[in-house]
Amino acid sequence: MRETLAERYARRVVLTLLVLFTLTPIYAMVSSAAKPLRDVQNSFTWLPSRPTLQPFVDIWRTVPLGRYLVNSLVVSSLAALVSVAVAIFAAFAVSRYRFRGRTTFSVAVLSTQMFPGILFLLPLFLIYVNIGNATGVQLYASRTGLIITYLTFSLPFSIWMLVGYFDSIPRGLDEAAQMDGAGPMRTLFSVILPTAVPGIVAVAVYAFMTAWGEVLFASVMTDESSRTLAIGLRGYATQYQVYWNQVMAASLVVSVPVVAGFLFLQRYFVAGLTAGAVK
């Protein structure tokens, strides 16, 4: 099958435009992060007048970025960890057992994904505040509350992807383990989990990204001490001016780890999507 000349040029033109569309903001972020403040206060320039790494030093002083970063790291890591653990057990049940309510469970869990977040934001806010008042367990404005909330956001899709991975593991392996006298938990931990490591890592990264990027609940459920990056980055805009070079530097710093993780694992995401979608 050969491509005509027109097709080849059309392909190049379209792909070039898409590359420009995709890259322009990324370029603006990276180049502006290396500009002195003067550059970002005047008309936009493609290159810094004097490239500097000063914004990367200043970002830690202008706002308590370190604290926000630690908060985001703690919240996202724990949310991802618990989400993956819970998803592993649920996916194991759905993949390896036939039981009453199996389909209902799968559909119900996925359908929570379609609810507008705003719908349960207000009640959850009230519930967390009142649990705090009644029992002294601080969920509102605490990292614990955020962890619990965020892990349920990634849970449905994590279960869905893991069911896909587990389904692709031959049942012969389970059987062999059973012959050797392994119970279901032994089978899960010594047969299925080791085989599904890439899938589990991909799901963990997905859960981490979900928590790392959440804005709506972070805007209501945090105070100054539990604030995450999603809200903390706003601190670079003071009443008088916005330190755009620092905003871009901070954005770059908080983006690099998740983007690297995602792109590094991209083929496992594609595999997970395909595995889930063919069912």
Add this chain to the structure above:
Amino acid sequence: MTSTVSAPGPVALVGSRSDPPGRRSTGTRPARTWLPYALLLPAVILELSVHVVPMVVGVWMSLRGLTQFHIRDWTGAPFVGLDNYRTTLDVDTTTGRELLHSFGVTAAFTVLAVGLSWALGLFAAVLLQRPFRGRGVLRTLFLTPYALPVYAAVITWTFMLQRDTGLVNHVLVDDLGLFEDRPFWLIGSNSFVAVLVVAVWRTWPFAFLCLMAGLQNIPDDLYEAAYLDGAGFWRRLSSVTLPMLSPVNQVLILVLFLWTFNDFNTPYLLFGGSAPSAADLISVHIYQSSFITWDFGAGSAMSVALLLFLLVVTVAYLLVVNRWRRRA
């Protein structure tokens, strides 16, 4: 259920070497019937307590006069029946008119954003279908906006869309000379275009990712056969690619619709919390009217109405899609 016989013996895991997945096991080995439920329990408890219970509470709140005076003692808020719905949905009141306006803006935004994201994703996926040098690099590059944390991405767009210091006006006014005056992008009627472009920039990579996965399942023979029959690019797209992608599209369009309609992050971050009227998307609208007036009863009524609308659209969509599928 595999089996409910309670004879002692090893637990049956579904399927065997001869059993394809999805088929019932013949059940020679009895299952410990409580085990799958125990495994699901943590997931169910979490989803119940963070999604289902608050949703029920939300419906309850929408029937109460839950204003700022009752935040501490919220169970004491008076029952007002459907009053919250009446005041927020009545188009003769200011609140109702504003909600209707926001709904219209959101509907237009959703149709355009989903359509554009899907089209860009489709073209990129199709154009990257066959191997060529640099394909892997392009694929990685196209996925980057999806991987970026939403606040980092949108805040960068906010910077680019600044009237005097932004990249967009620099290109449009200084380089290309398309406008006499520097247009505002984050206030006024242009803000609709701004939020649309940013949403498409963030969303299309997801469509691309899904469609790329879908294209991998189309056998090359189909394209070869179409090519030998003299089918050009568009003919192959409409007669081979699109029909083969329809299972993916059915799910993808619905997911994109729900995400885009509920999108809070893009407008909230782009406009710094106070969306201009032309870009007053519904999630931000409800958020602002709830937390500015602290009238959680009214806010909940709007959220419940939004959920009902999405539910009706989803069910109608699934019915139509299923009828098509049966006819095909």
